[in-house]
Amino acid sequence: MSGQLLRLYIAGRTAAASRAIANLEAIVAGLAAEGQQIAIEVIDILERPQLAEDERILATPVVIKKLPPPVRRVVGDLSEHDKVLVGLDLKEA
Amino acid sequence: MAAQRVDFRQIVALASDAILILDGRGTILYANAAATALFGDPRTGLIGQDFGFVATPDEPIEIQIKHAGGKLVSADLRSVDMEMDGRTVTVAFLRDVTERKQAEAQMRLYAAAVDNTSEGIMVTDTTPAIIAVNAALSQITGYTADELLGRNPSLLQSGYHDPVFFRAMWRQLLDQDHWRGEIWNRAKDGEIAPQWVNINAVRSETGRVTHYVGVFSDISDIKRSEAQIERLAHRDPLTDLPNRLLFRTRLEQTLRRAKAGRTQVGLLLADLDAFRHVNDSLGHGVGDLVLCEVAARLTALVRPDETVARLSGDEFAVLIESDTGIETRASLMAERIIDALARPLALAGQQLFISASIGIATYPNDGDDVARLMQNCDAALYQARESGGNGYRHYARALSDYARERVMLISDLHRALADDELVLHYQPQVDMRQGRLIGLEALVRWQHPQRGLLGPNRFIRIAEETGLILPLGEWVLRTACVQALAWQADGLPFGRIAVNVSGAEIRRRNPVETVAALLEETGLPADRLELEVTETVVMDLREEAPAVLAGLKRLGLALAMDDFGTGYSSLAYLKGLPFDTLKIDMSFISGLPDDTASAAIVDAIAALASRLGFKVLAEGVETEAQRRFLLGVGCDLAQGYLFGRPAPAEEITALLERFAEAPQPSDDAPRP
Numbered sequence: 001m002s003g004q005l006l007r008l009y010i011a012g013r014t015a016a017a018s019r020a021i022a023n024l025e026a027i028v029a030g031l032a033a034e035g036q037q038i039a040i041e042v043i044d045i046l047e048r049p050q051l052a053e054d055e056r057i058l059a060t061p062v063v064i065k066k067l068p069p070p071v072r073r074v075v076g077d078l079s080e081h082d083k084v085l086v087g088l089d090l091k092e093a
Numbered sequence: 094m095a096a097q098r099v100d101f102r103q104i105v106a107l108a109s110d111a112i113l114i115l116d117g118r119g120t121i122l123y124a125n126a127a128a129t130a131l132f133g134d135p136r137t138g139l140i141g142q143d144f145g146f147v148a149t150p151d152e153p154i155e156i157q158i159k160h161a162g163g164k165l166v167s168a169d170l171r172s173v174d175m176e177m178d179g180r181t182v183t184v185a186f187l188r189d190v191t192e193r194k195q196a197e198a199q200m201r202l203y204a205a206a207v208d209n210t211s212e213g214i215m216v217t218d219t220t221p222a223i224i225a226v227n228a229a230l231s232q233i234t235g236y237t238a239d240e241l242l243g244r245n246p247s248l249l250q251s252g253y254h255d256p257v258f259f260r261a262m263w264r265q266l267l268d269q270d271h272w273r274g275e276i277w278n279r280a281k282d283g284e285i286a287p288q289w290v291n292i293n294a295v296r297s298e299t300g301r302v303t304h305y306v307g308v309f310s311d312i313s314d315i316k317r318s319e320a321q322i323e324r325l326a327h328r329d330p331l332t333d334l335p336n337r338l339l340f341r342t343r344l345e346q347t348l349r350r351a352k353a354g355r356t357q358v359g360l361l362l363a364d365l366d367a368f369r370h371v372n373d374s375l376g377h378g379v380g381d382l383v384l385c386e387v388a389a390r391l392t393a394l395v396r397p398d399e400t401v402a403r404l405s406g407d408e409f410a411v412l413i414e415s416d417t418g419i420e421t422r423a424s425l426m427a428e429r430i431i432d433a434l435a436r437p438l439a440l441a442g443q444q445l446f447i448s449a450s451i452g453i454a455t456y457p458n459d460g461d462d463v464a465r466l467m468q469n470c471d472a473a474l475y476q477a478r479e480s481g482g483n484g485y486r487h488y489a490r491a492l493s494d495y496a497r498e499r500v501m502l503i504s505d506l507h508r509a510l511a512d513d514e515l516v517l518h519y520q521p522q523v524d525m526r527q528g529r530l531i532g533l534e535a536l537v538r539w540q541h542p543q544r545g546l547l548g549p550n551r552f553i554r555i556a557e558e559t560g561l562i563l564p565l566g567e568w569v570l571r572t573a574c575v576q577a578l579a580w581q582a583d584g585l586p587f588g589r590i591a592v593n594v595s596g597a598e599i600r601r602r603n604p605v606e607t608v609a610a611l612l613e614e615t616g617l618p619a620d621r622l623e624l625e626v627t628e629t630v631v632m633d634l635r636e637e638a639p640a641v642l643a644g645l646k647r648l649g650l651a652l653a654m655d656d657f658g659t660g661y662s663s664l665a666y667l668k669g670l671p672f673d674t675l676k677i678d679m680s681f682i683s684g685l686p687d688d689t690a691s692a693a694i695v696d697a698i699a700a701l702a703s704r705l706g707f708k709v710l711a712e713g714v715e716t717e718a719q720r721r722f723l724l725g726v727g728c729d730l731a732q733g734y735l736f737g738r739p740a741p742a743e744e745i746t747a748l749l750e751r752f753a754e755a756p757q758p759s760d761d762a763p764r765p
Contacts, residue, residue, distance in 0.1 A: 010157075011157040011159070011165050012157075012165075014155070014157065015155070016154060016155045016156060016157075045159070046165075052159060056142065056143065057159055058132060058142060058143075058144050058145070058158065058159060059144065059145065059156045059157065059158050059159065059168075059170075060156060060157045060159070061156065061157075062145045070118075071143075072118065072119075072146065073119055073143055073144075073145035073146065074119070074145055074146040074147070074148065075119070075144060075145035075146065075147050075156060075170070076147060076148060076149055076154050076156060076170065077154045077155075079150055079154070080148040080149070080150060083146075083148030084148060086146075086148075087119070087145075087146030087147075087148055088146075
C-alpha cells in the first residue's frame with residue numbers, strides 16, 4: 001500500500017487549519033503504526049488559488065484522497081479521527 | 094401530513110442558516126437559499142458538487158468557504174447524520190461568521206496595541222475590581238497581572254493623597270464619566286512614583302456604567318526634568334547654594350513658621366570686602382574659586398535646616414532661627430563668619446586674604462516681612478561696610494532714617510541735576526614761598542531746597558552708586574571751565590582751575606574724548622585746567638592708568654594726584670605716571686608740626702617727590718605753624734582755611750580782583 005498521498009488544502013494559517021494539520025498528522029501516524037505509509041501534502045490555496053479551482057474546492061480545511069480510487073474528501077478540523085478514516089475510505093465504517 | 098411536510102421543507106429552504114444535505118460521500122444533494130448566497134453559486138450549480146465528507150464534533154468547527162466571487166468567507170459548521178428516504182445523509186448547517194471573525198481580528202489588534210503601549214492600562218468593573226491589565230501596567234506597578242486581577246485598585250495607593258482626593262476623584266467619575274490627574278502610586282517594591290492617570294467610564298448599550306478604563310503614564314522622567322528646571326531656577330549654578338529667589342521663599346516660610354511658633358529669625362547679609370580687586374587682578378576664574386570656598390565655609394557654619402544663599406556677585410545671606418536671644422545668636426554667627434573667612438585661602442598658588450562686611454536684621458525686632466527685613470539688613474550691611482569692612486552691624490532704628498534719606502536723596506539728586514540745584518565753590522591754592530595764587534579747586538555743593546547747602550560727602554557716594562556721577566561730573570567740569578573762561582575774559586588771573594575726577598569718570602569708555610569735547614565746547618585753553626584724580630582711583634586702574642593719564646596729559650592739561658598717602662601706592666610706581674602734582678592728604682598735615690610720624694612722612698614725601706620731578710601741595714593747611722613747617726621741608730604749595738575757604742564764584746571774583754590790584758609780598762601768604 002505504498003505511494004498513498006493525502007493533500008490537505010487550507011486557506012491561510014487559521015486556527016482551524018492548524019488543528020486540521022495536527023489531526024491529520026496524528027491520523028497518519030496512527031496508520032503508520034499499523035504499517036500503512038501515507039504521505040501528507042499541505043497546500044495553501046491563498047498561495048496557489050489555481051489548485052483550488054482545479055479541485056473545485058468549496059470549503060477548507062479539506063483533505064482529498066485521490067489514490068487509490070475512489071476519490072474522497074473530508075471537510076473540517078479532522079478532529080473525529082475515526083469518522084475521517086471512514087470518510088476517506090481508509091477504514092470500514 | 095403531506096401539507097405539513099411541505100411546510101418543513103419551506104422552513105428549511107428559508108432558514109437563515111445555510112443548510113446543505115450531503116450524501117455519504119459528501120456530494121451535495123440539497124442546498125437552501127442561504128447556502129446559495131453563502132457560496133455565491135446558483136442553487137442548481139451546487140447540487141452534485143463534492144463538498145466533502147463532514148464529521149464534526151458536538152461543537153461547531155470553523156471552516157473557510159470559497160465564495161464564487163473569489164473571496165473567503167468564515168463559517169461555523171455543524172453537522173448531523175440522519176436517515177432520509179432510506180439512506181444515511183448528512184445535514185450540514187453553516188453560519189457566516191465573517192463579521193464576527195473580523196471583529197475578533199480587530200479585537201486582537203486592539204489587544205496587541207494595548208499590550209504594546211508604554212502606558213499602563215487597567216480595566217475594572219464597578220465593584221471596583223481589576224478585571225484586565227496590560228503588560229505596561231505590570232511594568233509600572235511591579236505587580237504581575239495575576240497579582241492585580243480581582244483586586245481593588247486601591248492596592249496601588251501610596252498614602253500620598255488623602256481620602257478627600259479620592260472622594261473628589263470618584264465624585265467626578267460618577268458625575269462626568271471621566272477623571273484625569275496626577276496620582277502618586279506605590280509600586281510593589283515600595284517605590285512611590287507620579288503617574289498621569291486618565292480614567293473613563295464605559296457604558297453599556299442601555300447606558301449603565303459597566304467598566305472603568307484607567308490609563309497610567311509614568312511621569313517620573315517629566316518630574317525629574319521639572320526638578321532639574323526647579324533647581325536651575327532656584328540654585329546658584331556656581332556654588333549650588335540657593336539663589337535670591339529661593340532665599341526669599343525660605344525666608345518667607347521661616348517667618349510664617351516663626352509667627353506661628355513664636356520663634357525668632359535672624360537674617361545676615363555678608364558682602365565680601367573689595368572682592369572686585371580679586372576679579373580684576375587675578376581673573377574671574379580665581380574669583381569663582383574664592384566664591385565657592387566662601388560658600389563652603391559659610392555652609393559649614395550653619396545647621397542643616399538653616400539656609401546659606403548666594404544672592405548676587407559677592408553677596409551671601411545666612412538665615413538662622415532661635416527660640417530666644419536671636420540678636421546674640423546672630424552676633425555669634427557673624428563672628429564665626431568673620432573668623433571662618435579670616436583663614437587665608439590658598440588659591441592659584443598664592444594666599445588670598447578676604448574679609449566680609451555683615452549686616453544683621455532680626456524678626457521680630459527689625460521687621461516682620463521679607464521686604465522690610467531685607468531692606469533693613471541691607472542698611473545694616475551698608476553701615477558695616479562704611480565702618481571699614483571686616484565687621485558686622487546690627488540694624489538699628491537710626492539706620493532706617495539713613496535708608497529713607499538715601500532713597501529720597503537719590504530722587505532729589507536726579508532733580509538737582511535737571512533743575513540746576515548744584516553749585517560750585519572754589520578754594521584757592523597758593524605758592525606760599527612766592528605768595529601768589531596758583532589755582533582754584535572747584536568743589537561741588539548742592540543747594541538743596543529743604544536741607545540747605547550740602548557738602549559732597551552727603552551725595553557723591555550716592556551719585557557713584559546710582560551712576561549719576563557721570564552726568565554730575567560732566568556738569569562740574571563744564572561749569573568750572575565756563576567760570577574759568579569768564580575770569581580769564583575779565584583779566585583776572587587764577588592760575589589753573591582744578592577739577593576732581595571720580596573713578597567712574599576715569600573708568601568710563603572714553604574719558605579722554607569726554608574731556609577733550611568739553612574743552613572744545615567751552616573754549617577753555619587746556620593749560621588752564623588741572624584734573625585731580627585720587628590715589629585710590631589710580632591704584633584701582635593699575636595697568637590702564639598710564640594710558641588713560643597719558644591721554645589726558647596729551648590734551649595739554651595738568652594732572653594732580655589727590656589724597657596722596659592714603660592709597661598705598663609706592664613712589665616708584667608713581668614715577669612712571671604723568672602727574673604734575675601730588676596733593677598730600679590732609680590727615681598728614683593736621684598733625685603737623687608736633688606729631689613726629691606725620692612730620693617724618695611729609696618730610697620724606699616732599700624730598701622724594703621733588704627728586705622724582707613732582708610738585709607737592711599740602712591739603713588742609715590751617716595754621717601758621719603748619720605753613721612754616723611745610724616751607725621748611727620744601728613743600729611750597731598749599732591749600733586750606735589758612736589761605737581761604739571754598740567760596741562761591743562771586744566771592745572768588747572779588748578775591749581775584751584784590752589780587753590783581755595789589756599783589757602780596759612774596760614772603761607772606763595771600764589772604765582773602
